Amino acid sequence: MSFVFPCLNEECTLESCIRQVNESLAPSGVPYEIVVADNGSTDRSREIAHDTGCRVVPVSERGYGAALRAGIEASAGEYVMFADSDNTYLYGDSARLYAAACGEDADMAIASRLTGRIMPGAMPFLHRWLGTPVLTWLINRLFHGRLSDCNSGFRCVRKAAFNTWQIRSNGMEFASELLIKALKSNARAVEIPSGLRKGPEGRVAHLRTWRDGMRHLLFIFSEKPRLFELCGLVVAVAATLMQILAYVTGPLSLWSTLHVFDLHSQALFLLAGILGSQFYLFSCYLYLQSPDRPLKITQRLIHLNEGVLFFTLLSLLAGAVLMCGYISWQWMASKFRNLNLAHELLLFVHLLGVATSFSTGLLGMHILKKAAPAPAPAPAPAPTPESVPVAAAQIHENFNLAAEGS
DSSP, X not given: OEEEEEESSOTTTXXXXXXXXXXXXXXXXXXXXXXXXXXXXXXXXXXXXXXXXOEEXXXXXXXXXXXXXXXXXXXXXXXXXXXXXXXXXXXXXXXXXXXXXXXXXXXXXEEEEEEEEEOTTSSOHHIIIIIHXXXXXXXXXXXXXXXXXXXXXXXXXXXXXXXXXXXXXXXXTHHHHHHHHHHHTTOOEEEEEEEEOOOOTTOOOSOOHHHHHHXXXXXXXXXXXXXXXXXXXXXXXXXXXHHHHHHHHOSEEEXXXXXXXXXXXXXXXXXXXXXXXXXXXXXXXXXXXOSSXXXXXXXXXXXXXXXXXXXXXXXXXXXXXXXXHHHHHHHHHTTTOOOOOHHHHHHHHHHHHHHXXXXXXXXXXXXXXXXXXXXXXXXXXXXXXXXXXXXXXXXXXXXXXXXXXX
């Protein structure tokens, strides 16, 4: 088993975190190693890691996710456990977390903070009662999970399963991507109650609440294009049909108290049609990089013939010119007095606006499809015996003996 600490200038807390992991895992008899994935520390973090018998993996690409991916790739254990090196997690639960993963034959085990004890001042109010519960609910709802804490950074994963999930995130959204990819692959995940304690005074947290929260949210949505596809398509089509009905019937009074299909209703239909088309186009863009299969109509639009797209855009341009010409003609005919064409124009603006939104979005997709893909990053080299310093702790000798025996 390997334990990975992502590290960026953590000299104040790193040694304590390593000691707590040793105190938890050493009595269990589990052979293990501790890997410190250093993300460019300028303090004594690397020196502390070496002095405590850890293996240091330098990671040049910045980011929480980048450090963890490099540390996991360089690890030697069948299971890889990781946690932040800021002394906020209950590292004494390491042996229990590993036992849960092995005992349940799980691909991932999570130490849940929300089902354990969160000490006073350990978690900001917004994180505790808004951010984490909302993101957890979204992941459970969209990807059929049964989790209690999607943002826990204290986890244990089976390395063979992790390698199949193709994790890409470099930032804090790594936590959400790991869960979502595991759930989408039907991996078995278990949780144990743990907790959280307050970090040392004066330490500047690497987490940025609104920026990283938005990154989590965007990634969650990016893995569910069908949600935007269905919602966008239904809203755009329904709003367009209602706009046509309003044009045909004109303003109506229902039950002598409810007045519908007047200018205000038509303006709202126009807004709904444009928003619906944008949501639908968002799903089309997501499908360009998603393994999920779109609806047949979406698939045809994404792969629309360029000739058809060209004449569609040309027709829309001609329609816009004709509409502007009609308005100008009516204005001149009325000797430039005020016109009362809102009822008619709202329908044509709606049809033209929604169609143009779809067409220009499809044009952007075709441009992206023609762009050359970026080259895949080279795989990280496997650790060599020369890159592994001699461990100071006896438990690392146990790890080597176990590896030789297998």
